[in-house]
Amino acid sequence: xxxxxxxxxxxxxxxxxxxxxxxxxxxxxxxxxxxxxxxxxxxxxxxxxxxxxxxxxxxxxxxxxxxxxxxxxxxxxxxxxxxxxxxxxxxxxxxxxxxxxxxxxxxxxxxxxxxxxxxxxxxxxxxxxxxxxxxxxxxxxxxxxxxxxxxxxxxxxxxxxxxxxxxxxxxxxxxxxxxxxxxxxxxxxxxxxxxxxxxxxxxxxxxxxxxxxxxxxxxxxxxxxxxxxxxxxxxxxxxxxxxxxxxxxxxxxxxxxxxxxxxxxxxxxxxxxxxxxxxxxxxxxxxxxxxxxxxxxxxxxxxxxxxxxxxxxxxxxxxxxxxxxxxxxxxxxxxxxxxxxxxxxxxxxxxxxxxxxxxxxxxxxxxxxxxxxxxx
Numbered sequence: 001x002x003x004x005x006x007x008x009x010x011x012x013x014x015x016x017x018x019x020x021x022x023x024x025x026x027x028x029x030x031x032x033x034x035x036x037x038x039x040x041x042x043x044x045x046x047x048x049x050x051x052x053x054x055x056x057x058x059x060x061x062x063x064x065x066x067x068x069x070x071x072x073x074x075x076x077x078x079x080x081x082x083x084x085x086x087x088x089x090x091x092x093x094x095x096x097x098x099x100x101x102x103x104x105x106x107x108x109x110x111x112x113x114x115x116x117x118x119x120x121x122x123x124x125x126x127x128x129x130x131x132x133x134x135x136x137x138x139x140x141x142x143x144x145x146x147x148x149x150x151x152x153x154x155x156x157x158x159x160x161x162x163x164x165x166x167x168x169x170x171x172x173x174x175x176x177x178x179x180x181x182x183x184x185x186x187x188x189x190x191x192x193x194x195x196x197x198x199x200x201x202x203x204x205x206x207x208x209x210x211x212x213x214x215x216x217x218x219x220x221x222x223x224x225x226x227x228x229x230x231x232x233x234x235x236x237x238x239x240x241x242x243x244x245x246x247x248x249x250x251x252x253x254x255x256x257x258x259x260x261x262x263x264x265x266x267x268x269x270x271x272x273x274x275x276x277x278x279x280x281x282x283x284x285x286x287x288x289x290x291x292x293x294x295x296x297x298x299x300x301x302x303x304x305x306x307x308x309x310x311x312x313x314x315x316x317x318x319x320x321x322x323x324x325x326x327x328x329x330x331x332x333x334x335x336x337x338x339x340x341x342x343x344x345x346x347x348x349x350x351x352x353x354x355x356x357x358x359x360x361x362x363x364x365x366x367x368x369x370x371x372x373x374x375x376x
Contacts, residue, residue: 026053029087029095030060032127035138043068058084058097073110080104084125097125105146112154120146128175135176135222143168158193162186171219181217204285212236224249226269239282245274249348266352270369273343283336299334306330317363324373331375339375346370 030051036044049062065077079102086098102120109115124142149162163186169177189210194200201210216232226249235241248271252264284298291301309326316322332339345368357365365371 024053024056024058024087024089026051026058026087028093029058029084029089030082032093032095033058033084033097033100033125033139034060034063034082035127036065037136037138038130039136042074054083056086056088058087060084075107075109077105077107090126092129094127094129096127099123100125114152114154116150116152117146118148120144126175133174133176137176140169140172140175140177142170153193156193158190160190160193161188163188176222177220178222179217179219182215184214187212187214198289204282204289206238210236210239212239221249225251226271227251228271236280238280240280241278243274243276243278245272247271247273250350266350266355268351269348270343270345270351270354271348272345274340275342276338276340278338279336283332287333287336302330302333305333316366318366321366321371328373328375337376339373341371341373344370344372 030048034046034048036046044065044067047064048060050060052059060082061080063077063079063082065075065079066073067075081101081103083101083103084097085100088096090096100122102122103118105115105117105120107115122141122144125139126141127139128137130136130138144165144167146165147163149165151160151162152158153160162184164183166183166185167180168182169180171177171179189212191201191206191209194202196202212234213236214232214234216229218227218229218232220227226247229244229246231243231245233241233243249269250267252261252267287298287302291298294301296304306326306329309329310322313322313325316325328339349369354365354369357368
């Protein structure tokens with residue numbers, strides 16, 4: 001009998017302790033997950049409606065956000081419901097969730113734009129104390145996906161449709177990601193979004209909506225306040241693709257979002273820049289249009305521009321670089337394909353150093369930055 005009483009008492013103590021240790025505070029979890037990231041020069045606030053628990057899920061109704069710049073409201077957001085799935089507390093007021101669903105989302109940017117998203121799915125969320133390391137990420141996640149977005153440009157009364165927006169984070173250390181990628185696909189822009197005129201898409205022979213994709217990937221280096229934008233490409237069929245690569249260090253606002261100093265930008269260190277354009281008829285269309293305006297054929301127009309390039313570039317006062325630019329530009333004008341510009345200084349240069357060279361010996365800047373340009 002004593003053994004039975006002891007067993008029962010032990011079980012009650014265990015259950016009491018277990019309940020106290022693992023009881024979930026739904027309001028605290030909701031506030032932690034909905035904490036906005038800090039951004040220099042702007043202020044974001046979040047208000048919540050009813051918060052409830054449904055099993056291990058936390059459900060928040062009528063979430064409203066407001067963004068202000070210099071005290072003036074610039075954007076508002078409304079989310080009908082947010083469901084955080086399989087929520088657990090990890091200690092020190094932090095929480096995890098296996099996923100989240102944001103339903104019926106509307107964002108408005110003053111009276112200029114309205115964005116509507118039926119649903120956003122977020123995978124593997126974790127809250128963190130961003131004040132401890134000044135990295136402005138109060139919530140991190142593995143991926144975010146939103147489908148079937150609509151964007152209304154109010155001034156022009158034009159509707160832009162987007163098939164999907166996707167963000168993903170990876171290479172986590174201490175709950176902070178160091179790499180990520182983004183894709184925005186099926187950005188369907190009607191021709192009515194472009195003002196009519198001699199340089200409009202219609203004038204260039206486009207008769208259907210222009211559909212773009214944007215893809216990007218990069219990596220952050222928190223130890224040097226640096227980042228590498230490995231590639232960001234904007235592309236569209238019958239237009240072309242424009243790619244940008246950028247590598248920098250000592251970027252002041254990577255972590256300092258509270259008291260940014262514009263002069264700190266002079267300490268930014270440039271490691272490299274890459275810019276590449278691959279034509280898919282846009283350049284051909286522009287050249288055809290310009291040649292037609294002068295009453296000549298495209299090949300003749302391209303030849304005239306190519307012959308004028310050396311004179312037009314003489315102000316650079318760097319003959320070798322002028323020849324390189326003229327050769328590449330002339331080849332691209334004659335047969336539009338790919339043209340690429342690379343900036344790869346032998347030794348990384350700060351913005352202050354670049355400005356100094358630009359002021360004292362501007363003709364040497366292409367050599368100092370090791371600028372190359374190639375068409376193929």
